[in-house]
Amino acid sequence: MRGSGPLAIGLVVLAVVFAAVAVFYYTVKTNFLASGHPALHWKHAIVFTVLAVLCLVAANFARPKAART
Protein backbone atom coordinates (compact mmCIF):
# COMPACT_ATOMS: atom_id res chain seq x y z
CA MET A 1 0.00 0.00 0.00
CA ARG A 2 1.35 3.41 -0.99
CA GLY A 3 2.13 5.67 2.01
CA SER A 4 0.58 9.07 2.57
CA GLY A 5 2.37 11.68 4.62
CA PRO A 6 -0.68 13.83 5.36
CA LEU A 7 -2.69 10.78 6.38
CA ALA A 8 0.07 9.61 8.70
CA ILE A 9 0.34 13.06 10.25
CA GLY A 10 -3.44 13.22 10.66
CA LEU A 11 -3.44 9.88 12.43
CA VAL A 12 -0.69 11.02 14.78
CA VAL A 13 -2.69 14.16 15.58
CA LEU A 14 -5.75 11.98 16.21
CA ALA A 15 -3.66 9.77 18.50
CA VAL A 16 -2.61 12.82 20.50
CA VAL A 17 -6.25 13.95 20.75
CA PHE A 18 -7.35 10.51 21.96
CA ALA A 19 -4.51 10.44 24.48
CA ALA A 20 -5.54 13.84 25.76
CA VAL A 21 -9.15 12.68 26.08
CA ALA A 22 -7.93 9.62 27.98
CA VAL A 23 -6.03 11.82 30.42
CA PHE A 24 -9.11 14.03 30.75
CA TYR A 25 -11.39 11.13 31.68
CA TYR A 26 -8.84 9.77 34.13
CA THR A 27 -8.17 13.03 35.93
CA VAL A 28 -11.29 15.20 35.66
CA LYS A 29 -14.67 14.36 37.19
CA THR A 30 -17.16 14.66 34.35
CA ASN A 31 -20.23 13.05 32.83
CA PHE A 32 -19.45 14.21 29.27
CA LEU A 33 -20.47 11.36 26.96
CA ALA A 34 -20.88 9.23 30.07
CA SER A 35 -23.85 8.31 32.22
CA GLY A 36 -24.36 9.09 35.89
CA HIS A 37 -23.01 11.85 38.09
CA PRO A 38 -19.72 13.56 37.26
CA ALA A 39 -16.96 11.09 38.12
CA LEU A 40 -13.60 9.76 36.95
CA HIS A 41 -14.44 7.41 34.05
CA TRP A 42 -11.49 5.07 33.90
CA LYS A 43 -13.22 2.74 31.39
CA HIS A 44 -13.50 5.63 28.95
CA ALA A 45 -9.85 6.50 29.69
CA ILE A 46 -8.73 2.96 28.88
CA VAL A 47 -10.70 2.82 25.63
CA PHE A 48 -9.35 6.19 24.44
CA THR A 49 -5.83 5.06 25.35
CA VAL A 50 -6.29 1.96 23.21
CA LEU A 51 -7.64 4.13 20.37
CA ALA A 52 -4.59 6.40 20.66
CA VAL A 53 -2.25 3.41 20.37
CA LEU A 54 -4.18 2.05 17.38
CA CYS A 55 -3.97 5.45 15.67
CA LEU A 56 -0.21 5.40 16.10
CA VAL A 57 -0.11 1.90 14.59
CA ALA A 58 -2.27 3.09 11.70
CA ALA A 59 0.03 6.10 11.24
CA ASN A 60 2.98 3.72 10.96
CA PHE A 61 1.13 1.86 8.22
CA ALA A 62 0.21 5.07 6.44
CA ARG A 63 3.60 6.79 6.46
CA PRO A 64 5.58 6.79 3.23
CA LYS A 65 8.23 4.09 3.25
CA ALA A 66 11.40 3.61 1.23
CA ALA A 67 10.99 1.11 -1.62
CA ARG A 68 12.21 -2.39 -0.70
CA THR A 69 15.09 -3.74 -2.77
Place this chain on the structure above:
Amino acid sequence: MLSAGLIFFLAALQGLTELFPVSSLGHAVVIPPLVGLSFRQTDPAFVPVLTMLHLGTAAALLFLYRRDWARIIAGFVRAAVRGRVETTDERLAMMLVVGSVPAGVIGLFLQDPLKSLFGDPRLASGFLIVNGAILLTAEWFRRRDERRLAAAPAPALGHAEGDPSYVAIEGLSVRTAVFVGIFQAGALLPGISRSGITMAAGLFAGLRHEEAARFSFLLATPIILAAGLLEVPSLGSDAPTALVSAGAAVLAGVVAYASARFLLRYLRIGRLDPFAYYCAALGAAGLVFIH
Protein backbone atom coordinates in the same frame (compact mmCIF):
# COMPACT_ATOMS: atom_id res chain seq x y z
CA MET B 1 -28.93 -10.85 46.27
CA LEU B 2 -28.50 -13.66 43.74
CA SER B 3 -28.47 -17.20 45.13
CA ALA B 4 -25.56 -19.56 44.44
CA GLY B 5 -27.89 -22.03 42.73
CA LEU B 6 -29.19 -19.38 40.36
CA ILE B 7 -25.69 -18.19 39.58
CA PHE B 8 -24.55 -21.73 38.68
CA PHE B 9 -27.69 -22.23 36.59
CA LEU B 10 -26.92 -19.01 34.73
CA ALA B 11 -23.33 -20.21 34.30
CA ALA B 12 -24.36 -23.42 32.57
CA LEU B 13 -26.85 -21.47 30.46
CA GLN B 14 -24.20 -18.91 29.58
CA GLY B 15 -21.68 -21.51 28.54
CA LEU B 16 -24.21 -23.25 26.35
CA THR B 17 -25.66 -20.14 24.71
CA GLU B 18 -22.71 -17.72 24.48
CA LEU B 19 -21.20 -19.29 21.42
CA PHE B 20 -24.33 -20.77 19.87
CA PRO B 21 -26.06 -18.10 17.76
CA VAL B 22 -28.99 -17.86 20.21
CA SER B 23 -28.10 -14.91 22.50
CA SER B 24 -26.76 -15.77 25.92
CA LEU B 25 -27.98 -12.49 27.41
CA GLY B 26 -31.40 -13.02 25.94
CA HIS B 27 -31.56 -16.49 27.53
CA ALA B 28 -30.39 -15.17 30.90
CA VAL B 29 -33.21 -12.63 30.84
CA VAL B 30 -36.01 -14.75 29.33
CA ILE B 31 -35.46 -18.26 30.78
CA PRO B 32 -35.71 -17.49 34.54
CA PRO B 33 -39.19 -15.90 34.41
CA LEU B 34 -40.31 -18.44 31.82
CA VAL B 35 -39.51 -21.36 34.13
CA GLY B 36 -40.76 -19.60 37.22
CA LEU B 37 -37.47 -18.76 38.92
CA SER B 38 -37.79 -15.98 41.49
CA PHE B 39 -35.20 -13.60 40.28
CA ARG B 40 -34.96 -9.85 40.51
CA GLN B 41 -33.79 -8.69 37.12
CA THR B 42 -33.17 -5.27 38.58
CA ASP B 43 -30.66 -6.77 41.02
CA PRO B 44 -27.59 -4.53 40.79
CA ALA B 45 -25.40 -7.67 40.84
CA PHE B 46 -27.06 -9.08 37.69
CA VAL B 47 -24.90 -7.50 35.01
CA PRO B 48 -21.55 -7.87 36.81
CA VAL B 49 -22.28 -11.57 37.51
CA LEU B 50 -23.04 -12.16 33.85
CA THR B 51 -19.84 -10.33 33.04
CA MET B 52 -17.88 -12.72 35.29
CA LEU B 53 -19.44 -15.57 33.34
CA HIS B 54 -18.32 -13.85 30.15
CA LEU B 55 -14.77 -14.04 31.50
CA GLY B 56 -15.19 -17.79 31.79
CA THR B 57 -16.36 -18.12 28.22
CA ALA B 58 -13.64 -15.75 26.98
CA ALA B 59 -11.09 -17.99 28.71
CA ALA B 60 -12.60 -20.98 26.91
CA LEU B 61 -12.22 -19.22 23.55
CA LEU B 62 -8.65 -18.25 24.34
CA PHE B 63 -7.87 -21.87 25.17
CA LEU B 64 -9.67 -23.19 22.08
CA TYR B 65 -7.71 -20.90 19.80
CA ARG B 66 -4.56 -20.61 21.92
CA ARG B 67 -2.19 -21.36 19.06
CA ASP B 68 -4.05 -18.96 16.75
CA TRP B 69 -3.92 -16.20 19.38
CA ALA B 70 -0.20 -16.69 19.92
CA ARG B 71 0.36 -16.24 16.18
CA ILE B 72 -2.15 -13.38 15.95
CA ILE B 73 -0.58 -11.39 18.81
CA ALA B 74 2.93 -11.94 17.47
CA GLY B 75 1.72 -11.01 14.01
CA PHE B 76 0.11 -7.81 15.27
CA VAL B 77 3.28 -6.69 17.03
CA ARG B 78 5.46 -7.47 13.99
CA ALA B 79 3.15 -5.71 11.55
CA ALA B 80 2.61 -2.73 13.89
CA VAL B 81 6.34 -2.16 14.29
CA ARG B 82 7.11 -2.79 10.62
CA GLY B 83 4.15 -0.74 9.37
CA ARG B 84 3.35 -3.34 6.74
CA VAL B 85 1.45 -6.64 6.56
CA GLU B 86 3.49 -9.50 5.11
CA THR B 87 1.96 -12.76 6.40
CA THR B 88 -1.54 -14.21 6.72
CA ASP B 89 -1.27 -14.15 10.53
CA GLU B 90 -0.42 -10.43 10.45
CA ARG B 91 -3.31 -9.81 8.09
CA LEU B 92 -5.70 -11.70 10.37
CA ALA B 93 -4.46 -9.73 13.39
CA MET B 94 -5.19 -6.45 11.63
CA MET B 95 -8.61 -7.68 10.50
CA LEU B 96 -9.48 -8.56 14.11
CA VAL B 97 -8.37 -5.13 15.33
CA VAL B 98 -10.36 -3.41 12.61
CA GLY B 99 -13.36 -5.60 13.39
CA SER B 100 -13.20 -5.04 17.16
CA VAL B 101 -12.93 -1.26 17.21
CA PRO B 102 -16.52 -0.46 16.13
CA ALA B 103 -18.11 -2.72 18.73
CA GLY B 104 -15.73 -1.54 21.44
CA VAL B 105 -16.37 2.14 20.85
CA ILE B 106 -20.14 1.75 20.38
CA GLY B 107 -20.32 -0.46 23.46
CA LEU B 108 -18.48 2.13 25.54
CA PHE B 109 -21.00 4.86 24.83
CA LEU B 110 -24.19 2.80 24.65
CA GLN B 111 -23.62 0.10 27.29
CA ASP B 112 -24.92 2.14 30.24
CA PRO B 113 -28.04 3.43 28.48
CA LEU B 114 -28.77 -0.10 27.26
CA LYS B 115 -28.22 -1.63 30.73
CA SER B 116 -31.71 -0.52 31.69
CA LEU B 117 -33.02 -2.73 28.88
CA PHE B 118 -31.08 -5.83 29.98
CA GLY B 119 -33.65 -6.86 32.56
CA ASP B 120 -36.78 -6.62 30.36
CA PRO B 121 -37.75 -10.19 29.35
CA ARG B 122 -40.45 -9.15 26.89
CA LEU B 123 -38.04 -6.88 25.04
CA ALA B 124 -35.45 -9.66 24.99
CA SER B 125 -38.13 -12.05 23.67
CA GLY B 126 -38.86 -9.69 20.81
CA PHE B 127 -35.21 -9.38 19.95
CA LEU B 128 -34.82 -13.17 20.02
CA ILE B 129 -37.39 -13.33 17.24
CA VAL B 130 -35.42 -10.65 15.36
CA ASN B 131 -32.27 -12.73 15.92
CA GLY B 132 -33.95 -15.72 14.33
CA ALA B 133 -34.95 -13.58 11.37
CA ILE B 134 -31.38 -12.35 10.94
CA LEU B 135 -30.04 -15.91 10.84
CA LEU B 136 -32.66 -17.03 8.34
CA THR B 137 -31.97 -13.99 6.15
CA ALA B 138 -28.25 -14.75 6.13
CA GLU B 139 -28.92 -18.36 5.13
CA TRP B 140 -31.33 -17.22 2.43
CA PHE B 141 -28.67 -14.95 0.93
CA ARG B 142 -26.11 -17.78 1.18
CA ARG B 143 -28.36 -20.25 -0.62
CA ARG B 144 -29.07 -17.65 -3.34
CA ASP B 145 -25.35 -17.00 -3.71
CA GLU B 146 -24.65 -20.73 -3.99
CA ARG B 147 -27.29 -21.12 -6.71
CA ARG B 148 -25.77 -18.21 -8.63
CA LEU B 149 -22.25 -19.60 -8.27
CA ALA B 150 -23.43 -22.98 -9.46
CA ALA B 151 -24.98 -21.34 -12.52
CA ALA B 152 -22.23 -18.82 -13.34
CA PRO B 153 -19.14 -18.53 -11.10
CA ALA B 154 -18.47 -14.89 -10.17
CA PRO B 155 -16.68 -13.09 -7.37
CA ALA B 156 -18.79 -11.62 -4.56
CA LEU B 157 -18.18 -9.41 -1.54
CA GLY B 158 -15.20 -10.66 0.43
CA HIS B 159 -13.92 -13.04 -2.25
CA ALA B 160 -10.39 -12.79 -3.50
CA GLU B 161 -10.32 -11.38 -6.98
CA GLY B 162 -11.09 -14.08 -9.53
CA ASP B 163 -11.73 -16.72 -6.85
CA PRO B 164 -15.20 -18.24 -7.23
CA SER B 165 -15.02 -20.24 -3.99
CA TYR B 166 -15.77 -18.95 -0.53
CA VAL B 167 -12.90 -17.35 1.37
CA ALA B 168 -11.10 -18.24 4.55
CA ILE B 169 -10.93 -15.44 7.08
CA GLU B 170 -7.28 -14.71 6.27
CA GLY B 171 -8.51 -13.51 2.89
CA LEU B 172 -10.99 -10.97 4.26
CA SER B 173 -10.84 -7.39 3.08
CA VAL B 174 -10.65 -4.46 5.50
CA ARG B 175 -14.09 -3.37 4.37
CA THR B 176 -15.54 -6.78 5.22
CA ALA B 177 -13.86 -6.84 8.63
CA VAL B 178 -15.34 -3.44 9.47
CA PHE B 179 -18.73 -4.63 8.18
CA VAL B 180 -18.68 -7.68 10.44
CA GLY B 181 -17.36 -5.61 13.35
CA ILE B 182 -20.19 -3.11 13.12
CA PHE B 183 -22.68 -5.96 13.10
CA GLN B 184 -21.12 -7.19 16.34
CA ALA B 185 -22.29 -3.98 18.04
CA GLY B 186 -25.85 -5.17 17.47
CA ALA B 187 -25.27 -7.72 20.22
CA LEU B 188 -25.60 -4.92 22.78
CA LEU B 189 -29.33 -5.45 22.38
CA PRO B 190 -30.65 -8.24 24.64
CA GLY B 191 -31.86 -11.09 22.46
CA ILE B 192 -29.48 -10.38 19.59
CA SER B 193 -26.71 -12.97 19.55
CA ARG B 194 -23.15 -11.73 19.16
CA SER B 195 -22.03 -14.95 17.53
CA GLY B 196 -25.20 -15.15 15.46
CA ILE B 197 -25.04 -11.66 14.05
CA THR B 198 -21.32 -11.87 13.28
CA MET B 199 -21.74 -15.30 11.69
CA ALA B 200 -24.61 -13.92 9.63
CA ALA B 201 -22.45 -10.98 8.56
CA GLY B 202 -19.62 -13.35 7.72
CA LEU B 203 -21.91 -15.53 5.60
CA PHE B 204 -23.23 -12.47 3.82
CA ALA B 205 -19.65 -11.41 3.16
CA GLY B 206 -18.80 -14.74 1.55
CA LEU B 207 -17.18 -16.81 4.31
CA ARG B 208 -17.78 -20.54 4.61
CA HIS B 209 -19.97 -21.49 7.61
CA GLU B 210 -17.07 -22.90 9.60
CA GLU B 211 -14.89 -19.89 8.79
CA ALA B 212 -17.71 -17.50 9.72
CA ALA B 213 -17.95 -19.21 13.10
CA ARG B 214 -14.17 -19.13 13.55
CA PHE B 215 -14.03 -15.41 12.75
CA SER B 216 -16.99 -14.80 15.04
CA PHE B 217 -15.26 -16.59 17.92
CA LEU B 218 -11.96 -14.80 17.35
CA LEU B 219 -13.69 -11.44 17.04
CA ALA B 220 -15.73 -12.00 20.19
CA THR B 221 -12.80 -12.88 22.41
CA PRO B 222 -11.22 -9.44 22.93
CA ILE B 223 -14.62 -7.77 23.34
CA ILE B 224 -15.87 -10.32 25.88
CA LEU B 225 -12.55 -10.29 27.73
CA ALA B 226 -12.40 -6.50 27.88
CA ALA B 227 -16.01 -6.17 29.00
CA GLY B 228 -15.44 -8.74 31.73
CA LEU B 229 -12.22 -7.25 33.03
CA LEU B 230 -13.71 -3.77 33.16
CA GLU B 231 -16.71 -4.94 35.21
CA VAL B 232 -14.91 -7.20 37.71
CA PRO B 233 -14.28 -4.39 40.26
CA SER B 234 -18.05 -3.90 40.61
CA LEU B 235 -18.32 -7.33 42.27
CA GLY B 236 -15.86 -6.47 45.00
CA SER B 237 -18.39 -5.09 47.45
CA ASP B 238 -20.09 -8.49 47.92
CA ALA B 239 -17.42 -11.13 48.61
CA PRO B 240 -19.62 -14.27 48.74
CA THR B 241 -21.23 -13.42 45.40
CA ALA B 242 -17.79 -12.74 43.88
CA LEU B 243 -16.43 -16.13 45.03
CA VAL B 244 -19.49 -18.01 43.80
CA SER B 245 -19.31 -16.13 40.52
CA ALA B 246 -15.68 -17.16 40.10
CA GLY B 247 -16.65 -20.82 40.43
CA ALA B 248 -19.54 -20.31 38.08
CA ALA B 249 -17.20 -18.65 35.58
CA VAL B 250 -15.15 -21.87 35.50
CA LEU B 251 -18.35 -23.87 34.86
CA ALA B 252 -19.35 -21.46 32.09
CA GLY B 253 -15.90 -21.82 30.52
CA VAL B 254 -16.00 -25.62 30.49
CA VAL B 255 -19.49 -25.72 28.98
CA ALA B 256 -18.56 -23.00 26.45
CA TYR B 257 -15.49 -24.96 25.32
CA ALA B 258 -17.56 -28.07 24.71
CA SER B 259 -20.22 -26.01 22.92
CA ALA B 260 -17.68 -24.36 20.65
CA ARG B 261 -16.13 -27.69 19.67
CA PHE B 262 -19.57 -29.08 18.88
CA LEU B 263 -20.64 -26.04 16.86
CA LEU B 264 -17.48 -25.97 14.76
CA ARG B 265 -17.95 -29.64 13.91
CA TYR B 266 -21.66 -29.14 13.17
CA LEU B 267 -21.05 -26.19 10.84
CA ARG B 268 -18.84 -28.27 8.56
CA ILE B 269 -22.04 -29.61 7.08
CA GLY B 270 -24.90 -27.86 8.94
CA ARG B 271 -26.54 -24.46 8.66
CA LEU B 272 -27.97 -21.84 10.99
CA ASP B 273 -31.65 -22.55 10.29
CA PRO B 274 -32.29 -24.74 13.39
CA PHE B 275 -30.93 -22.00 15.64
CA ALA B 276 -33.12 -19.43 13.91
CA TYR B 277 -36.28 -21.45 14.47
CA TYR B 278 -35.29 -22.07 18.09
CA CYS B 279 -34.79 -18.34 18.75
CA ALA B 280 -38.12 -17.50 17.15
CA ALA B 281 -39.91 -20.14 19.22
CA LEU B 282 -38.27 -19.08 22.48
CA GLY B 283 -38.99 -15.43 21.74
CA ALA B 284 -42.63 -16.21 20.97
CA ALA B 285 -42.93 -18.23 24.18
CA GLY B 286 -41.52 -15.32 26.11
CA LEU B 287 -43.97 -12.86 24.61
CA VAL B 288 -46.92 -15.18 25.29
CA PHE B 289 -46.12 -16.47 28.77
CA ILE B 290 -44.16 -13.66 30.45
CA HIS B 291 -46.26 -10.84 31.85
